[in-house]
Amino acid sequence: MADEGEGSVAATSGLARRLCALALLAVSGGLLASACADNESSLFVRMRMARTGDCTVTCGADEPFWTEDTVDAAYAGSHSATLLVGNQIVQRGDPDVLRTETSRVHLYEAEVRVDDIEGNAVTEGYVVPVTGMIDPGTSSDAGYNCAEVLLLDGATMDNLRRRAASLGRDVQVVATVVVRGRTLGGQEVETAEWSYPIRVCFACSRCVDVSPATCCVSSASEECEDNDEVVGTCSGQRGPQDCRNLGQTCAAYIESVRRTL
Template sequence: MNASRGLATKLCALALLTASGGLLASACADNESSLFVRMRMARSGDCTVSCSPGELFWTEDAIDAAYVGSHSATILVGNQIVERGNSDVLRTETSRVQLYEAEVRVFDMEGNAVNDGYVVPINGVVDPGTSSDAGYNCTEVLLLDGATMDALRLQAAELRREVEVVTTMVLRGRTLGGQEVETAEWSYPVRVCFGCSRCVDTIPPTCCSDSSSEDCKDQEDVESACPGRRGTQDCRNLGQTCAEYIASFDR
């Protein structure tokens, strides 16, 4: 038994010495440290995102399930695999990571599963790190799919209060050198309500469903919130008055 352990130790030590650029065989290193989720990026006033660890981020999302059928978030992903390319010896860079899927699960605040989990495609290339600094890029991840949103909408409507859940995700990618990598599981809270946002009807209310008449043409648009934040709703985006729209969920 001791001889076997000694042999395994020597083999891993040999792999550590011969691995080029610090990219280790999966038998000797845990790839969860190579690729990681840094944070959920915030959206600025025009709802754009800057993909950098120095930019603003959000610590939770708050959405109204009456007005969204699913919910996605922009996630900043880091790559700690160091650069391996070398133009002097014509060695190509193989440490960039191509993201390809996310496994998402949703739990209530007691840890009970809200859904069975799902896997969704993602995209983006994360550049390798330089020295002690990781490389970064963003990817869009579906935090709440349609089926999960339907269940949370029903629950929030029945309870007449918001429902708090935690989404967990594991992101997976593949280096240009062919090595599979994935992040450790990362959690993010989302608060879901039903009909708690302010909804504005036009004057006259008939413009909600038909804004082509002369009485409706000069009305100002209602400024909406960025995805991930609750905001005022415009009845013209619903095609009916606010009351009619909310009542349609009871049919």
Template sequence: MTDEGEGPVASTSGLARRLIALALLTASGGLLASACADNESSLFVRMRMARTEDCDVTCGPGEGFWTEDSVDAAYSGSHSATLLVGNQIVQRGDSDVLRTETSRVQLYEAEVRVAYIEGDPVTEGFVVPIAGLVDPGTGDDAGYNCTEVLLLDGATMDRLRGEAAELRRDIEVVATVVVRGRTLGGQEIETAEWSYPVRVCFGCSRCVDTSPPTCCASSASDECQDVDDVEGTCPGQRGPQDCRNLGMTCAEYIERVRP
């Protein structure tokens, strides 16, 4: 009788243990998924900051921003943008108990992938160092700071330059960025992917030669000293180019850099 009773009891006990283990595993999986989601939402890229007429940048969620960049690859070997990064981690510092603030995030690198507007990759992705310290938010408001991120590196720009010159039209690409940082408490954290469109052309900007054109290469002579300056544009926008910044006439320069 005893042997017959112990079999079912042992079997039921083993089944219960397995069910409990499965429940714990499911619960822990849910916690891990939640932690990953929180990690990507705690740090985020909000927008690409605009530049003023003086090409300065003011950081803040209420400042101006751009929704697209336009780059002339004939005059740019690479392209960077100033991104506004937000930090939603809860403040942990408390001066009453001498507890330091560990929720500030030190930004240290960005991973960038560039793809054509249709979705195909342009080149392999790259990782670049960045800098910036983002304070934690207060209440329901995130803390913010800016960081400069290379969107198109030299290899990517070289390829786009060749395609734009050959096709004689804009090449539309999307730069997708993941920003990584580390809290002062030692926690690794990164943003979700943030994507930004960039148009690349070759020689589409207006280039201005001086009068006489010999002043392009040298402005030492008396006839070149009173030549008016050409008002340029900020990185991320297309605008007029001054031949004196190129050291030669516009035509000579374009022929030199043409792929």
């Protein structure tokens, strides 16, 4: 009876251990699921920063931002934007116990998908490298930093250039971005999908030929010295183009691009 009792106790202990293991697995699974769900709120894209003045960007939640980009595909081979990314992971560092801060996030890539306004894919999605380090927030305020993300890569722009030239009007698309990062503590985090509208046209910007037209090709002669500079606009906006930046007259340039379509 003693042996049976001991055997019974052993069996009960083994069962208890197994039950505890299952319980811990279930709990840890819940925690992992919770962590995955929290990842999309830990890191987030807030907005597309505006380029102002001399086309520079100032990163910050209170700085100017844009709600739509416009791109002339006749003059652009691709299109990037500066995105403000926020970090809401709580601070972990504590100088009193020599604990380093592990909640800073290093951004390393962005996944981009481009669809038309009806939701049809324009091209296959692609992954591009990004960089940036975001400090943890303080209290209820997130930490912020900017990341330059390629919203329209070369293949996508080629596709949209052909569409816009064929239709003779703007092509409206939506770039959807997921930014990924890694905390200094080794935790992978990513943003929820963030979508941004872009209008793409072909040769809709005003192009300026200087006088005489030969100055478009070369400005080395004296007769070209008095030509004023054409004030352009920042990337993401339509604006005037200077033929001297194209190396030929505006008409010749547009014709050369059309031949490639």
